[in-house]
Amino acid sequence: xxxxxxxxxGNELLSGITVNTNAHWISYQLTQAGGIVKRITVVxxxxxxxxxxxxxxxxxxxxWLIVSGGLGPTHDDKTLLGVAIGIGVDLVLDxxxxxxxxxxxxxxxxxxxxxxxxxxxxxxxxxxxxIQNPVGTAPSVIICGTHDRxxxxxLPGVPKEMEAIFLESIxxxxxxxxxEFYVVESSFEVIGVSEAMLAPVLSKIIESNTLxxxxxxxxxxxxxxxxxxxxxxxxxAKGNDKHEVETRHNTVSCIIVQEIRMLKGKIIxxx
Amino acid sequence: xxxxxxxxxGNELLSGITVNTNAHWISYQLTQAGGIVKRITVVxxxxxxxxxxxxxxxxxxxxWLIVSGGLGPTHDDKTLLGVAIGIGVDLVLDxxxxxxxxxxxxxxxxxxxxxxxxxxxxxxxxxxxxIQNPVGTAPSVIICGTHDRxxxxxLPGVPKEMEAIFLESIxxxxxxxxxEFYVVESSFEVIGVSEAMLAPVLSKIIESNTLxxxxxxxxxxxxxxxxxxxxxxxxxAKGNDKHEVETRHNTVSCIIVQEIRMLKGKIIxxx
Numbered sequence: 001x002x003x004x005x006x007x008x009x010g011n012e013l014l015s016g017i018t019v020n021t022n023a024h025w026i027s028y029q030l031t032q033a034g035g036i037v038k039r040i041t042v043v044x045x046x047x048x049x050x051x052x053x054x055x056x057x058x059x060x061x062x063x064w065l066i067v068s069g070g071l072g073p074t075h076d077d078k079t080l081l082g083v084a085i086g087i088g089v090d091l092v093l094d095x096x097x098x099x100x101x102x103x104x105x106x107x108x109x110x111x112x113x114x115x116x117x118x119x120x121x122x123x124x125x126x127x128x129x130x131i132q133n134p135v136g137t138a139p140s141v142i143i144c145g146t147h148d149r150x151x152x153x154x155l156p157g158v159p160k161e162m163e164a165i166f167l168e169s170i171x172x173x174x175x176x177x178x179x180e181f182y183v184v185e186s187s188f189e190v191i192g193v194s195e196a197m198l199a200p201v202l203s204k205i206i207e208s209n210t211l212x213x214x215x216x217x218x219x220x221x222x223x224x225x226x227x228x229x230x231x232x233x234x235x236x237a238k239g240n241d242k243h244e245v246e247t248r249h250n251t252v253s254c255i256i257v258q259e260i261r262m263l264k265g266k267i268i269x270x271x
Numbered sequence: 272x273x274x275x276x277x278x279x280x281g282n283e284l285l286s287g288i289t290v291n292t293n294a295h296w297i298s299y300q301l302t303q304a305g306g307i308v309k310r311i312t313v314v315x316x317x318x319x320x321x322x323x324x325x326x327x328x329x330x331x332x333x334x335w336l337i338v339s340g341g342l343g344p345t346h347d348d349k350t351l352l353g354v355a356i357g358i359g360v361d362l363v364l365d366x367x368x369x370x371x372x373x374x375x376x377x378x379x380x381x382x383x384x385x386x387x388x389x390x391x392x393x394x395x396x397x398x399x400x401x402i403q404n405p406v407g408t409a410p411s412v413i414i415c416g417t418h419d420r421x422x423x424x425x426l427p428g429v430p431k432e433m434e435a436i437f438l439e440s441i442x443x444x445x446x447x448x449x450x451e452f453y454v455v456e457s458s459f460e461v462i463g464v465s466e467a468m469l470a471p472v473l474s475k476i477i478e479s480n481t482l483x484x485x486x487x488x489x490x491x492x493x494x495x496x497x498x499x500x501x502x503x504x505x506x507x508a509k510g511n512d513k514h515e516v517e518t519r520h521n522t523v524s525c526i527i528v529q530e531i532r533m534l535k536g537k538i539i540x541x542x
Contacts, residue, residue, distance in 0.1 A: 012488055014308040016299020017505065020291055023313070028287020037285040038320070042294070042311035049309070056327070073467040074489060075474040118467045136491065158491055196344040196389045203346040217283055218345060220407065220429055227378075234288065 001213075001238075002178055003062040004035045005150075007053055009069035009079050010157055011044045022068045022162055029166065030066070033174060034181035034238070038062055045070055050082025058087070058149050064174065065150040069157030071138035073118050079154055080141065084125040087143065087152070097122035097130035097139045104137040128152075131169045136161040140169070182242045184249040186271065187234040193265030194229035195220050201259040205252060213238045213245075214252055233260075272484075272509075273449060274333040275306045276421075278324055280340035280350050281428055282315045293339045293433055300437065301337070304445060305452035305509065309333055316341055321353025329358070329420050335445065336421040340428030342409040344389050350425055351412065355396040358414065358423070368393035368401035368410045375408040402440045407432040411440070453513045455520040457542065458505040464536030465500035466491050472530040476523060484509045484516075485523055504531075 006026055012018040020042060027037045041057065043049040050070070057065050070079030084091050098114075101122050105114050121138045124130055130139040138156050145151040153170050155162045195218045202216055214237050221230040233256060237249035260267060277297055283289040291313060298308045312328065314320040321341070328336050341350030355362050369385075372393050376385050392409045395401055401410040409427050416422040424441050426433045466489045473487055485508050492501040504527060508520035531538060 011486065012490070012505075014298055014311065015302040015486070015507075016295055016297075016308075017488075018490075019295045020311075024287055024290045026287075027285055031286040037287075038315070039324075040285065040291075040311075040313035044309070053310075072491065074470045075477055076488065115467070117470050160493060196386070199345045199388050206346055215282065215286070217288075217347065219283070219289075220343065222431060234283075236286075 001034045001036055001181075002064065002174075004030050004037045004064045004066060005057045005060065005062040006037060006040045007050075007057060007065060007067045008040065008042045008157075009045065009050055009067065009082075010042075011076070013042045013069075014044050022157065022159060025159070025163065026066055026068065026166065029171060030064075030174070032181075032183050033171060034178045034240075035064070035174070045076035045078055047078045047082045047085065050079060051085035054083050054086025054152075058152075061148070062150050063145070065152045066170075067152065067154045068162055069155075071121065071140070071154060071156045073120050073138070077120075077138075080124055083141075083143070083152065083154060087125065087149065089126040091123045092126050093119070094122055094124045094128075094130055097124055097141075100130055100132045100139045101137060104133060131165060133161055133165060134168060135164045140165045142170070142173070180240055180242075181238070182240070182245045183236060183238050184245050185234070185236045186249070186253060187232055188267050188270040189221070190231045190233060190260055190265045190267055191224055192228045193231055193260055193263050195231060197263050197265075198231070198233070198256075198259065201256065205255060214248065216252065216256070231265075272305045272307055272452075273335065273445075275301050275308045275335045275337060276328045276331065276333040277308060277311045278321075278328060278336060278338045279311065279313045279428075280316065280321055280338065280353075281313075282347070284313045284340075285315050293428065293430060296430070296434065297337055297339065297437065300442060301335075301445070303452075303454050304442065305449045305511075306335070306445070316347035316349055318349045318353045318356065321350060322356035325354050325357025325423075329423075332419070333421050334416070336423045337441075338423065338425045339433055340426075342392065342411070342425060342427045344391050344409070348391075348409075351395055354412075354414070354423060354425060358396065358420065360397040362394045363397050364390070365393055365395045365399075365401055368395055371401055371403045371410045372408060375404060402436060404432055404436060405439060406435045411436045413441070413444070451511060451513075452509070453511070453516045454507060454509050455516050456505070456507045457520070457524060458503055459538050459541040460492070461502045461504060461531055461536045461538055462495055463499045464502055464531055464534050466502060468500075468534050468536075469502070469504070469527075469530065472527065476526060485519065487523065487527070502536075 070077045128141045128143040141154040143152040217234045219232040239245040341348045399414040412425040414423040488505045490503040510516040
């Protein structure tokens, strides 16, 4: 398993204009691949905010830092400059990134040619590697980690572009470093049992050392019409050995279902 | 106007299980009330992660820190302990909070009585004020700021509970400190104009000093079926004087619409 931080950049994420679905999508993908997302940070389109967030993040020593948003050509696209300052390098016009931009614009109508404003997207942190954007124009960037610094990936903020690059070029790289990984997950809804009633048995399971790679969470839902508590219970087991993960998931599941029955709760949906 | 940070707590927000709609909802409410959300942070259900995030946040000196999630009775509800450590106080069993819990449980069927596990929700940071939860059980908490520390508000993570407490008890308090505030907003979709084409005029508007309280953002959308760029343009003006805000919004709007027409873009929807 490996640790990750996600940094999302954009004023629209801070003012309630846009729901941060990118952070959700990226964290799901990484969790399924064996990642532990330790923190998600959102800052605005401001160079010093971005560079501070990058510095703080790499100081916490995650293995990967995934940055999303702010790679475009406009006045408020400041991610690469912020990242460069954050890791102490300068921005340089990268020939390969410029070629990628030319290709992207060639896909479009001829009226959208590569001009100076657009060439800004080819100025990337020194010693980083640009990655072709298969959907939009702005290339992504990978900055390989050092012995004491995370690998840093900068992705566009437009979801379709971000998802395409992540699945094509980033996830395969990450998977190379972790190998096979399995996640078995189930969840069910319970009526008549509250979080507090289930708390003692969950504490016991969490405390027992054999269950390091299990995740159990209760989400209280609205009370039922006859004023009974409703709860969604989620059980997730993770690991590198498929059979072992399945067995572990089933064991934990059985203990919790038994307890719910003892408490006279009713399991109304399971998946 | 006032500065805010939002801190959301919950493993489910880091593993792609739950979309962070709370951060979106809170940031929208605060922005409409004249707040500037400077940063959103998400950490897991871990005392040291929470206390570190709180320390870091208050060191950046926002006027308000809004915390959401982790107030319940279960093993992974660690927010109040994390916040207490973050500001250097201890947790104390608060009589008023215990009364609030009793009231909440009295609303429910008698089988859910206040026991030791549930009483955990009445242990709040020293010198903080509990607020009745009108929907669920866990009280919220307000910790009044000092000369060099933000006001801190701890809200539940269940959206219906969080929203009810925020609208009933928190937003009125915040509004007292800022007075009337107006936001005028419009957005339109354009075909045939890219971000890069619009960038020069937007830079000019942003650079002109008179427009401090305007927010202009272009969001690239997917290309149209005939391969033309599509863009959503958002214009937001804010301030304390309604008439002045409306005039300012209209002026900026006119400049941008004129430029789009010059660039032969087509405005296809406006609201």
